[in-house]
Amino acid sequence: MHKYKVPRQEEKCVICDRLRESESLYCKYHRLAYERLKSGYNEWRKRKKNITWSKYLDVVYNNKYTGKWIKEVIEGIRRGKHEGKT
Numbered sequence: 600m601h602k603y604k605v606p607r608q609e610e611k612c613v614i615c616d617r618l619r620e621s622e623s624l625y626c627k628y629h630r631l632a633y634e635r636l637k638s639g640y641n642e643w644r645k646r647k648k649n650i651t652w653s654k655y656l657d658v659v660y661n662n663k664y665t666g667k668w669i670k671e672v673i674e675g676i677r678r679g680k681h682e683g684k685t
């Protein structure tokens with residue numbers, strides 16, 4: 600536990616310790632992963648209209664080809680740390 604030197608949360612990515620991109624809660628890597636996640640969801644909805652955001656996240660998360668950054672973003676979203684509207 601780091602009792603001292605509390606990091607300035609507002610400048611850090613909500614997932615890792617890298618600095619945030621401006622106007623984002625994420626660093627550039629996690630922001631990119633989040634963008635990919637969102638555009639993937641839009642693609643999915645064209646084919647599977649009833650899929651919900653959280654169901655989509657489950658499917659992506661459980662896909663063995665899903666990359667580390669995207670998984671971390673999904674974990675963050677599940678903990679309530681996401682940006683924007685779904």
Ligand SMILES: [Zn+2]
Binds near residue numbers: 614616625628629
């Ligand atoms: Zn990050």
